[in-house]
Amino acid sequence: MRVIINGQDKEFNGPKNLRALIEEVCPDSSKVIAEVNGGIVKRDAWDAHSIREDDRVELVSFVGGG
Amino acid sequence: MTQTTQIDTQEDIFELGGKRFTNRFLLGTGKFKSKQDMADSIKASGAQIVTVALRRIDLERHEENIIEYIPEDITFLTNTSGARDAKEAVRLARLAREAGHGSWVKIEVINDSKYLLPDNAETVKATEILAADGFTVLPYISPDLYIARELVKAGAAAVMPLGSLIGSNQGLKAKEFIRVFVDEIDIPIVVDAGIGAPSHAAEAMEMGVDAVLANTAVATAKNPAQLARAFALAVKAGREGYLSGLPAKKDIASASSPLTGFLYEE
Numbered sequence: 182m183r184v185i186i187n188g189q190d191k192e193f194n195g196p197k198n199l200r201a202l203i204e205e206v207c208p209d210s211s212k213v214i215a216e217v218n219g220g221i222v223k224r225d226a227w228d229a230h231s232i233r234e235d236d237r238v239e240l241v242s243f244v245g246g247g
Numbered sequence: 248m249t250q251t252t253q254i255d256t257q258e259d260i261f262e263l264g265g266k267r268f269t270n271r272f273l274l275g276t277g278k279f280k281s282k283q284d285m286a287d288s289i290k291a292s293g294a295q296i297v298t299v300a301l302r303r304i305d306l307e308r309h310e311e312n313i314i315e316y317i318p319e320d321i322t323f324l325t326n327t328s329g330a331r332d333a334k335e336a337v338r339l340a341r342l343a344r345e346a347g348h349g350s351w352v353k354i355e356v357i358n359d360s361k362y363l364l365p366d367n368a369e370t371v372k373a374t375e376i377l378a379a380d381g382f383t384v385l386p387y388i389s390p391d392l393y394i395a396r397e398l399v400k401a402g403a404a405a406v407m408p409l410g411s412l413i414g415s416n417q418g419l420k421a422k423e424f425i426r427v428f429v430d431e432i433d434i435p436i437v438v439d440a441g442i443g444a445p446s447h448a449a450e451a452m453e454m455g456v457d458a459v460l461a462n463t464a465v466a467t468a469k470n471p472a473q474l475a476r477a478f479a480l481a482v483k484a485g486r487e488g489y490l491s492g493l494p495a496k497k498d499i500a501s502a503s504s505p506l507t508g509f510l511y512e513e
Contacts (some may be wrong), residue, residue: 187303209306212312214301214345221345239303239343243313245285245441246300246326247275247413247462 185237195234200227203240212242259486261458263290263435264297264351264383264404268320270295271325271452272482273437274410274475275462276313284471286316292475296322298353300329301343323348324385326355333372352377353407353439354386361487363413367394371401378402388441390424395432406432407460409440410451414463416443419450429455445474445481452485453493 182195186206193202199222203210215222216239222230232238262264263347274294281284287298293469297317304310318450319325325343330336333356340352346472356369370386371394378384388394390408398406408425411417419440428436435457442448442461451459468474 187306188456189306190336191306204364206306207308209312212314213304214342223341223345239342241301242304243299243323243325243346243348244302244310244341245276245279245313246280246328247298247460 182232182234184232185219187237187238193232195232197232198228199232199238202232203227203247207240214241215239216241220244253405259489259490261348261435263437263458264385268295268322270479270482271458271460271486273439273449273460274465274478275460276317276466277462278466279471280466281309282313282316285313287472288465288475289321290463291472292479294321294475294479296324296351298324298326298462300326300489301339302329317419322351324351324353324393326353326387327373328355328357329354330354333369333376334365336369337371337376337380340373340382344382349383350381351383351385351404354384363473364389365409367391368370370394371397374398374401374403385437390421390428392424392427392431393427398475399432399434402499405435405457407437410438410447411441413440416464417439418443418447419442422450422454425451425456426454432508444476445477448478449481449485449488452482453488454491458482 184191199201203235261271270293272294273296275298276285287302315429327336334358336354344350344478354370354373355365358366365387369387369410374384383408385405386398386403387407395406411420437458438451438456439460448459461478465471465475
């Protein structure tokens with residue numbers, strides 16, 4: 182299954198929910214904020230949210246900034 | 248018996264966004280050589296509000312979580328750096344709110360990489376949307392009085408006029424325009440950008456602004472924590488100078504000692 186994460190094409194074994202996808206690419210998922218196809222997915226909805234072929238996923242976190 | 252002048256020792260409370268603070272120095276967390284340097288600077292300055300940014304996580308390298316280095320009682324002010332227009336700023340603010348560290352946002356909409364000057368018009372648009380959506384909005388702007396008035400109407404919690412170009416350490420190049428804000432704008436004024444030395448911060452506070460934010464100067468100093476502490480002290484000194492009622496500048500001299508009773512032979 183092709184998923185576009187942070188602008189990069191990645192291949193995953195599907196089916197997958199968002200939590201599983203995030204934990205596969207980011208060990209410290211506690212810092213992650215997720216958006217799928219332009220919509221924010223709240224943390225407590227990660228388990229229920231199924232990832233589909235060609236979904237665009239953005240995973241962001243806080244960094245230092247002025 | 249002589250009387251002593253009363254110095255008002257009541258704590259100077261800084262009210263912003265419905266919260267009360269005792270420190271008028273805000274610290275940015277960007278550009279530090281290490282997260283520990285950043286943590287030490289927060290502690291040394293006693294800053295109670297810090298800015299952070301939001302970026303894509305690095306899928307190749309696993310970075311430490313910056314949040315672990317910031318004390319729990321700090322108020323997070325997420326900037327919308329990276330936003331090129333109001334729509335992108337709104338998107339970033341809403342993502343940041345999901346982190347669960349409050350909903351304070353510093354609107355930073357910049358389209359030019361040479362001067363990093365903010366797009367005042369897009370900033371107003373973003374402020375209208377986000378203030379209506381329940382955010383505590385602190386918009387970063389070039390000090391334009393009309394824009395500031397629109398931001399007040401739009402529901403901004405404060406205005407953040409630049410002192411000079413971001414990261415330039417030039418100080419208060421926009422001083423006289425900031426002074427106009429002090430005279431005309433009723434919401435808190437937080438001077439941000441270009442503050443390169445504690446004296447710049449003190450100068451801003453003496454004029455009557457409500458708070459000062461610095462980032463680059465502290466992060467790139469030889470001893471960041473020491474400079475952070477110096478900034479906090481300067482902000483306090485400037486504030487007290489302002490509250491004490493600074494005397495006006497004069498163009499000619501005015502003697503400090505009596506002009507009679509000299510030891511001359513007439």
